[in-house]
Amino acid sequence: MLEYRIEIALWALSGVLPFIMFSLWSQNDVGNSFGLNDIGLARYFLSAFLVRQFSVVWVVFSFEEDSLSGRLSPYLLQPLHPLLRYVAAHLAEQATRLPFAIAIAITFFILNPSSFWLPSLPQLFLAYLSTHFAFTIAFLLQSLVAALCFWTEKSSALERLIFVPYLFLSGLLVPLSAFPSNVLKVAMLTPFPYLINFPAKILAGMPADIFNGFLAQILWISLLVPSVNLLWKLGVKRYTAMGA
Amino acid sequence: MQRYFKTIRLFWSTAFASQLEYQLNFLIELLAMLGTLLGSIFILSLFFTGGRQLGDWTWESALVIQGVYTFLDGLTNALLRPNLTEIVNYVREGTLDYVLLKPIDSQFWLSVKKFSFAGLPEIILGLIIVFWAAIQTGSSFSLYSLFVFIISLLIGFVILYSVWFLIAASSIWFVKTWNATEVLRALLAAGRYPISAYPVVLRFIFTLVLPVAFLTTFPAEAILGELKFNILFFGFILSSLFFIFSRFFWMFALKHYTSASS
Numbered sequence: 001m002l003e004y005r006i007e008i009a010l011w012a013l014s015g016v017l018p019f020i021m022f023s024l025w026s027q028n029d030v031g032n033s034f035g036l037n038d039i040g041l042a043r044y045f046l047s048a049f050l051v052r053q054f055s056v057v058w059v060v061f062s063f064e065e066d067s068l069s070g071r072l073s074p075y076l077l078q079p080l081h082p083l084l085r086y087v088a089a090h091l092a093e094q095a096t097r098l099p100f101a102i103a104i105a106i107t108f109f110i111l112n113p114s115s116f117w118l119p120s121l122p123q124l125f126l127a128y129l130s131t132h133f134a135f136t137i138a139f140l141l142q143s144l145v146a147a148l149c150f151w152t153e154k155s156s157a158l159e160r161l162i163f164v165p166y167l168f169l170s171g172l173l174v175p176l177s178a179f180p181s182n183v184l185k186v187a188m189l190t191p192f193p194y195l196i197n198f199p200a201k202i203l204a205g206m207p208a209d210i211f212n213g214f215l216a217q218i219l220w221i222s223l224l225v226p227s228v229n230l231l232w233k234l235g236v237k238r239y240t241a242m243g244a
Numbered sequence: 245m246q247r248y249f250k251t252i253r254l255f256w257s258t259a260f261a262s263q264l265e266y267q268l269n270f271l272i273e274l275l276a277m278l279g280t281l282l283g284s285i286f287i288l289s290l291f292f293t294g295g296r297q298l299g300d301w302t303w304e305s306a307l308v309i310q311g312v313y314t315f316l317d318g319l320t321n322a323l324l325r326p327n328l329t330e331i332v333n334y335v336r337e338g339t340l341d342y343v344l345l346k347p348i349d350s351q352f353w354l355s356v357k358k359f360s361f362a363g364l365p366e367i368i369l370g371l372i373i374v375f376w377a378a379i380q381t382g383s384s385f386s387l388y389s390l391f392v393f394i395i396s397l398l399i400g401f402v403i404l405y406s407v408w409f410l411i412a413a414s415s416i417w418f419v420k421t422w423n424a425t426e427v428l429r430a431l432l433a434a435g436r437y438p439i440s441a442y443p444v445v446l447r448f449i450f451t452l453v454l455p456v457a458f459l460t461t462f463p464a465e466a467i468l469g470e471l472k473f474n475i476l477f478f479g480f481i482l483s484s485l486f487f488i489f490s491r492f493f494w495m496f497a498l499k500h501y502t503s504a505s506s
Contacts, residue, residue: 007423014426020434020446024291027443033293157269160276168283178290 008093012100015052018045019108021173034178040206042115044175046108047127047200052172053101054094055135055195059086060159063146068153076236083143083232090139119203126210127203133217134195138166140224141191147228150235165190171197191220251348256359263361273321273362281314281369284436291441299441306438307377308464312397313436315370316404316459322363324405327355328412329425335415341503351494355409378467385467392476393466399479400459404432406486407454413490416497435460455482 022045025031031041063086066072075082109116119127141162148155167173169192176184176197187193194217201208263270288306291298298306331354334340344350378385411424418424431454439447439457450456458479465471 006418010423010427014423014430016427017430017433020430023443023446024437024441028291028296028298028441030291030293030296152268154266154269157272161272161279164276164279164283167280168287173287174290183286 008096009100012053012097012104015049015056018049018052018172021045025174030178034175036175036177039115040204041175042108042112043117043204044200044206046105046115047203048172048196050101050105050203051127051131051134051196051199053097054131055138055199057090057135057138057142059083059090059139060142060146060149060156062086062089063143064149064154064156067149072239076239083228087139090135094135117205119205123202123205127199130194130199130202130214130217133214133221134199137191137217137220137224138195140221140228143228144224144231147231147235150238166192166195169193170195171200175201194220247348248352251353252356255357259359260361270362274365277318277366277369281310284310288436299438301438301440302381304377304380305464305468308374308381308467309438309460310436311370311373311375311377312400312460312463313370314373315367315397316400316435318363318366318368318370319401320363320404320408321366322360323356323358324408325425326358326360328408329422330354330358331412332415332422335501338503340501344498344501350498351409351491354412355405374464374467381468383468386469389467389469392471393463396458396463396466396471396476396479399476399483400463402483403455403458403486406483406490409490410493413494413497416501432456432459438464455479455486458482 022041026038026041031037036044063072066075072082075085142159145155145158145162148158152158169176169187169190171193176187176193179187194213198208198213198217202210202213285307288298288310289303291306292303301309331340334343334354343353346353383389407428408425411428414424434442434446434450435456439450439461442450447457451458462471462475462479466476
């Protein structure tokens with residue numbers, strides 16, 4: 001991983017979307033209408049950026065490549081679930097991304113000194129925990145799509161169908177408190193708000209329903225784990241070992 | 245010249261034939277596109293709650309910008325992304341050698357080889373939104389504003405193409421460019437909103453450094469009949485410079501091409 005430092009720096013940069021949205025919301029004074037002043041907005045979007053850095057998932061792309069090139073066959077023979085291999089790769093890259101994320105956070109504070117804050121230790125711990133849960137949910141969701149690789153060769157195209165609702169409902173572009181209440185109700189029924197909005201609110205020190213948030217995250221995980229398992233088992237039976 | 249048109253026709257008809265095999269893909273793209281459009285119009289509407297405006301753009305005129313963005317995004321998905329993200333593979337596998345040996349311009353070959361027909365609905369829908377929203381603002385088109393609109397779209401597309409191609413061409417040195425294109429995509433998403441809605445520093449960057457303004461805001465102003473002639477002229481110069489630079493950069497990159505595994 002350390003070999004590809006530029007790659008990782010670029011990837012950290014590709015998360016700039018929350019900052020672009022922050023500049024728009026604050027420049028146009030929209031924050032007040034959903035109960036956030038400029039400092040609140042700044043903290044929320046920096047937190048959203050950080051949460052995304054440590055919860056972003058690309059397992060479907062690696063898996064599709066391995067599946068099409070036949071590299072998956074030896075993995076399946078090993079006494080280790082192949083998905084764990086991808087989990088390890090993700091965690092390793094998250095660790096290498098930490099210094100870049102800190103550098104971007106420092107730059108952000110230099111540009112917006114008034115927004116500087118340090119979360120308390122319990123806050124930091126809860127945010128860390130909920131970001132890990134967010135990563136788990138995102139990983140399971142994508143594994144579900146990845147398992148479809150066993151049926152169709154181009155399952156990465158299906159990933160777009162998860163990415164689109166993720167983009168708009170996770171809180172990456174706007175804090176969910178800005179949503180009209182009926183849209184918010186529907187959004188909260190999906191796993192997406194728990195991927196960015198919930199951990200980011202904890203990290204930014206905004207009032208968050210911590211108990212229900214964690215409960216929902218755990219519920220989604222306990223729903224997704226058996227589904228992935230089942231789909232995986234069904235899929236492996238159909239596996240035709242392409243390229244082997 | 246005729247040879248080039250004939251080549252494009254052959255390329256795209258084979259692309260069409262091969263994509264008929266993946267009809268499900270087409271459906272997925274269509275769904276994803278509709279979802280994206282719905283989502284971005286929803287986010288846009290949040291800026292207008294309580295009768296506000298977005299950087300002195302009204303709701304209808306901001307929709308024109310969404311339309312232009314959708315149109316260019318469609319072109320990106322149909323033409324730029326399938327072709328230019330492939331260059332890195334040619335370099336890595338050494339198959340760029342064969343492209344260079346062909347009796348046709350290599351930049352041309354690499355830029356038009358593929359055409360993804362799943363991008364077509366987005367292109368058409370983008371144009372429908374542009375005209376529908378422009379009619380809603382009450383502006384009446386003249387032949388002149390239509391002409392300026394087409395020119396400014398061309399300017400925008402040439403800039404977009406050049407930036408994409410520059411990144412793709414850098415794969416001669418860097419064997420992975422996927423992340424660089426992701427940065428580009430994130431930055432280009434800024435074009436969903438009028439340039440005047442951004443803070444001054446970003447306005448400057450999005451006009452001169454990474455000219456997002458020329459991609460969406462100025463074409464939208466053109467169809468609304470508000471684009472100043474000197475901006476159009478400046479855009480013409482800027483897009484020519486971008487294109488010439490991409491050309492030179494490609495020539496320069498080829499000098500450094502050492503070919504893999506041969």
